[in-house]
Amino acid sequence: MKIRIKFAKYGAMKFIGHLDMMRYFQKAIRRADIDIRYSEGFNPHQIMSFAAPLGVGIESYGEYMDIEVLSMTSAEDMKRALNDVMVEGVEILSVNVMPDDVKNAMASVAAASYRIAMKEGYSEKTPSGGFPIDDLAGKLQTFYAQEHIPYTKETKKGVAELDLKEGLYELAPEPDGAIRMLVNASSSGNIKPAMVFESFCKSAGIDIPQTAYQVTRLETYTDMAKDGEAHKFVPLSDVGNDDNRKR
Amino acid sequence: MRKLALRDEILMQVEKPARYIGNEVNSVVKDKAHVEIRFAMCFPDVYEIGMSHLGIQILYSMFNAWADVWCERVYSPWVDLDRIMRQEKIPLFGLESQEPVKDMDFLGITIQYEMCYTNILQILDLAQIPLSAKERGEDAPIVIGGGPCAYNPEPIAEFFDLFYIGEGETQYRRLFDWYLENRRAGGTRLDFLHGAAGIPGIYVPRFYEELYRADGTVQGRRKLYDDVPDRITKELVKDMTAVHYPQKPVVPFIKVTQDRVVLEIQRGCIRGCRFCQAGQLYRPVRERDADKLKEYAKAALQNTGHEEISLSSLSSSDYTQLNELLDFLIEDCDRKHVNISLPSLRIDAFSLDVMSKVQDVKKSSLTFAPEAGSQRLRDVINKGLTEEVILKGAALAFAGGWTRVKLYFMLGLPTETEEDIRGIGELSNKIAAAFFDTVPKDKRVNGKVQIVTSTSFFIPKPFTPFQWAPMCTKEEFIDKAYLTKKGIMEQLNQKSIKYNWHEADASVLEGVFARGDRRVAEVIRKAYERGCLFDSWSEYFHNDVWLECFADCGLDIGFYTTRERADDEIFPWDFIDCGVTREFLLREWNRAKAQTVSPNCKEQCQGCGAGRFGVGICKER
Numbered sequence: 001m002k003i004r005i006k007f008a009k010y011g012a013m014k015f016i017g018h019l020d021m022m023r024y025f026q027k028a029i030r031r032a033d034i035d036i037r038y039s040e041g042f043n044p045h046q047i048m049s050f051a052a053p054l055g056v057g058i059e060s061y062g063e064y065m066d067i068e069v070l071s072m073t074s075a076e077d078m079k080r081a082l083n084d085v086m087v088e089g090v091e092i093l094s095v096n097v098m099p100d101d102v103k104n105a106m107a108s109v110a111a112a113s114y115r116i117a118m119k120e121g122y123s124e125k126t127p128s129g130g131f132p133i134d135d136l137a138g139k140l141q142t143f144y145a146q147e148h149i150p151y152t153k154e155t156k157k158g159v160a161e162l163d164l165k166e167g168l169y170e171l172a173p174e175p176d177g178a179i180r181m182l183v184n185a186s187s188s189g190n191i192k193p194a195m196v197f198e199s200f201c202k203s204a205g206i207d208i209p210q211t212a213y214q215v216t217r218l219e220t221y222t223d224m225a226k227d228g229e230a231h232k233f234v235p236l237s238d239v240g241n242d243d244n245r246k247r
Numbered sequence: 248m249r250k251l252a253l254r255d256e257i258l259m260q261v262e263k264p265a266r267y268i269g270n271e272v273n274s275v276v277k278d279k280a281h282v283e284i285r286f287a288m289c290f291p292d293v294y295e296i297g298m299s300h301l302g303i304q305i306l307y308s309m310f311n312a313w314a315d316v317w318c319e320r321v322y323s324p325w326v327d328l329d330r331i332m333r334q335e336k337i338p339l340f341g342l343e344s345q346e347p348v349k350d351m352d353f354l355g356i357t358i359q360y361e362m363c364y365t366n367i368l369q370i371l372d373l374a375q376i377p378l379s380a381k382e383r384g385e386d387a388p389i390v391i392g393g394g395p396c397a398y399n400p401e402p403i404a405e406f407f408d409l410f411y412i413g414e415g416e417t418q419y420r421r422l423f424d425w426y427l428e429n430r431r432a433g434g435t436r437l438d439f440l441h442g443a444a445g446i447p448g449i450y451v452p453r454f455y456e457e458l459y460r461a462d463g464t465v466q467g468r469r470k471l472y473d474d475v476p477d478r479i480t481k482e483l484v485k486d487m488t489a490v491h492y493p494q495k496p497v498v499p500f501i502k503v504t505q506d507r508v509v510l511e512i513q514r515g516c517i518r519g520c521r522f523c524q525a526g527q528l529y530r531p532v533r534e535r536d537a538d539k540l541k542e543y544a545k546a547a548l549q550n551t552g553h554e555e556i557s558l559s560s561l562s563s564s565d566y567t568q569l570n571e572l573l574d575f576l577i578e579d580c581d582r583k584h585v586n587i588s589l590p591s592l593r594i595d596a597f598s599l600d601v602m603s604k605v606q607d608v609k610k611s612s613l614t615f616a617p618e619a620g621s622q623r624l625r626d627v628i629n630k631g632l633t634e635e636v637i638l639k640g641a642a643l644a645f646a647g648g649w650t651r652v653k654l655y656f657m658l659g660l661p662t663e664t665e666e667d668i669r670g671i672g673e674l675s676n677k678i679a680a681a682f683f684d685t686v687p688k689d690k691r692v693n694g695k696v697q698i699v700t701s702t703s704f705f706i707p708k709p710f711t712p713f714q715w716a717p718m719c720t721k722e723e724f725i726d727k728a729y730l731t732k733k734g735i736m737e738q739l740n741q742k743s744i745k746y747n748w749h750e751a752d753a754s755v756l757e758g759v760f761a762r763g764d765r766r767v768a769e770v771i772r773k774a775y776e777r778g779c780l781f782d783s784w785s786e787y788f789h790n791d792v793w794l795e796c797f798a799d800c801g802l803d804i805g806f807y808t809t810r811e812r813a814d815d816e817i818f819p820w821d822f823i824d825c826g827v828t829r830e831f832l833l834r835e836w837n838r839a840k841a842q843t844v845s846p847n848c849k850e851q852c853q854g855c856g857a858g859r860f861g862v863g864i865c866k867e868r
Binding site: 012013015016017020023024026027028029030031038042043044056057085087088089119211 | 256
């Protein structure tokens with residue numbers, strides 16, 4: 001049986017890297033007595049895969065992993081059993097039984113939404129997460145209205161010229177003054193939210209150091225659109241949902 | 248949610264921030280308003296090393312089971328964070344509360360190896376606690392030292408308020424109760440220490456003076472209070488089955504050295520190898536009941552989710568209920584997909600059978616520790632392992648499919664000759680030959696056998712028969728390593744043998760600390776002030792700085808290392824009674840020089856002195 005687990009990761013846990021989170025969950029699944037399937041061979045490992053790795057320092061309320069189990073009582077029981085063995089800063093948000101033919105979480109990822117907010121104590125002007133930027137909405141609109149958003153990405157091999165516009169699906173202010181965006185998170189066109197924010201700050205002529213703001217992933221989406229259709233982003237947890245299946 | 252001691256931008260720029268955030272599964276957070284005693288438990292090395300130590304897990308679990316105590320963990324900040332904490336004057340903090348160590352009641356430091364001594368000073372310094380115990384005010388935590396190096400505490404005595412000599416399970420409650428009583432009565436720090444000196448196993452160094460003769464050796468000790476004890480007898484657990492054992496060990500987020508459940512099956516060792524300090528310090532051998540161990544294994548695996556369990560003891564093959572325990576573990580762990588790791592097993596038909604059940608034979612290697620290259624020298628060190636037994640074990644293993652063998656030897660053992668050293672290459676060669684004799688050509692995986700021969704340099708340790716022995720100089724060590732290498736290169740099967748050796752500089756320093764006296768403290772402090780830290784990490788070991796510090800302090804390294812001690816010389820650690828008597832050790836030293844082996848505790852009691860505790864094997868006999 002394929003199970004999709006949605007979880008949140010925040011607080012001190014944002015400093016735990018992706019590989020260590022996998023180790024954390026492998027141990028948690030044993031503590032929770034989940035009847036997970038193991039691979040064959042002399043060193044069997046749990047059948048488990050994660051959707052989209054989260055960078056160190058980023059918080060998330062939309063993380064996903066898929067596991068396969070041999071037996072279970074109910075999704076609710078599994079959610080409770082897992083939450084009973086979590087540490088502060090990791091929370092199981094939902095557990096869904098998936099159809100057998102579902103694509104695995106990692107291959108399904110198409111987009112992710114993020115919130116970027118000022119960290120507490122970095123700005124007197126905006127104590128509640130907002131940025132010290134006048135007319136944020138207008139400036140975001142101007143930035144987003146550009147036909148191309150060029151970005152120079154430094155990689156190990158050298159520099160690469162990107163156009164962020166292609167993968168930047170939404171960009172808008174939040175009521176509290178933070179910024180929300182929806183970006184491509186697929187393996188082929190992944191855009192880091194910090195790249196967008198950095199680019200925006202540059203175009204708006206403001207200087208905000210990377211240490212001053214907190215990036216939070218809000219949700220991870222798959223694209224349910226058929227070939228040729230416009231994007232139809234659906235949260236990964238809703239894929240197995242009957243309503244979506246019928247549509 | 249807890250507020251972290253380090254700001255986000257600091258945690259984002261240091262290596263492995265998970266070392267500093269706490270919050271691990273089974274870590275204990277209490278309401279500080281409801282505890283009487285705050286205890287910071289420290290292993291003075293990096294997190295991954297410190298978190299792998301069983302002793303701290305035992306005491307952490309035991310202390311936190313007491314409602315009035317909150318025990319937290321502290322490890323050495325790695326060099327990157329060390330620099331930031333100094334620059335920004337951030338006080339060292341406990342991982343659980345993220346609050347400064349300097350505000351706690353106790354700082355307990357386990358001292359597992361000599362090369363961590365500068366790290367102890369780093370801990371005190373970063374915690375903003377004065378380095379010298381005598382300079383500490385009423386508000387500073389009481390700094391306690393424990394672990395094997397506390398059996399010769401003198402080189403670091405001035406940095407500690409007290410040492411706990413022996414096994415930690417027995418006297419801490421009494422120490423805490425006295426602390427609370429003294430505090431309620433409005434007593435001072437000195438009052439507390441004075442009273443603590445009357446508790447068994449507790450040594451308060453400031454109440455004693457070490458006196459020296461003109462030749463630099465110890466003349467004796469002077470007590471500054473009449474009512475403090477002349478000798479400190481080690482503490483030990485009388486009933487290993489009844490004593491506390493952690494069933495919810497802390498599970499680190501990052502991979503640490505010992506990333507598994509550790510089951511301590513017994514304490515002590517019957518063998519009496521003459522170079523081995525642990526073999527003497529933890530006498531007499533005491534077993535834990537197998538049924539209790541089965542319960543612990545089940546509970547700890549359930550509570551941690553670890554995928555591996557390991558047995559811990561000095562010589563697991565000597566555990567009398569090994570068969571029963573392993574049968575249970577193999578069945579139970581297989582069902583749960585848990586691996587079993589089996590260190591310190593003697594290689595014979597039984598252990599090979601067990602190992603083939605729990606390990607991938609093709610991938611694992613076998614370990615032998617002959618320690619010396621010739622039978623003559625193995626008799627000197629009382630290592631009851633013969634060439635015949637090694638070759639028989641190796642042949643059995645090769646027949647069973649193993650192709651990798653690790654061999655451990657020591658160089659610089661007392662009475663060692665060139666012939667003994669050549670024996671290392673010869674024995675390695677014979678083991679390789681055993682492979683080619685045992686395994687027919689068409690059955691050889693890749694056609695090869697891999698022998699990895701490693702040597703370390705012998706360092707005489709207190710409370711061993713070799714505490715009188717001279718240690719080699721650095722130059723002698725290096726010559727011996729070259730001779731070993733040459734001996735291996737001359738062998739027929741040399742292509743199957745890989746040789747590793749240790750660096751000699753750090754071994755010399757370890758030799759000074761191991762048998763040092765109070766005068767060595769000045770060198771340690773100076774070296775720390777000049778930047779020495781993480782001396783056990785070769786990339787951070789600065790031998791030139793250490794040599795400079797010895798010269799500046801006017802101390803001669805050779806006095807502590809290469810000098811042969813007279814039979815009646817008073818040693819700096821003689822005031823500690825570890826159970827084993829000096830008479831026994833001297834007897835063993837003389838037997839060593841006569842190349843006479845001594846039977847182990849099971850074969851025949853040697854009257855070592857530990858029998859007076861009336862426990863374990865001494866009671867059974």
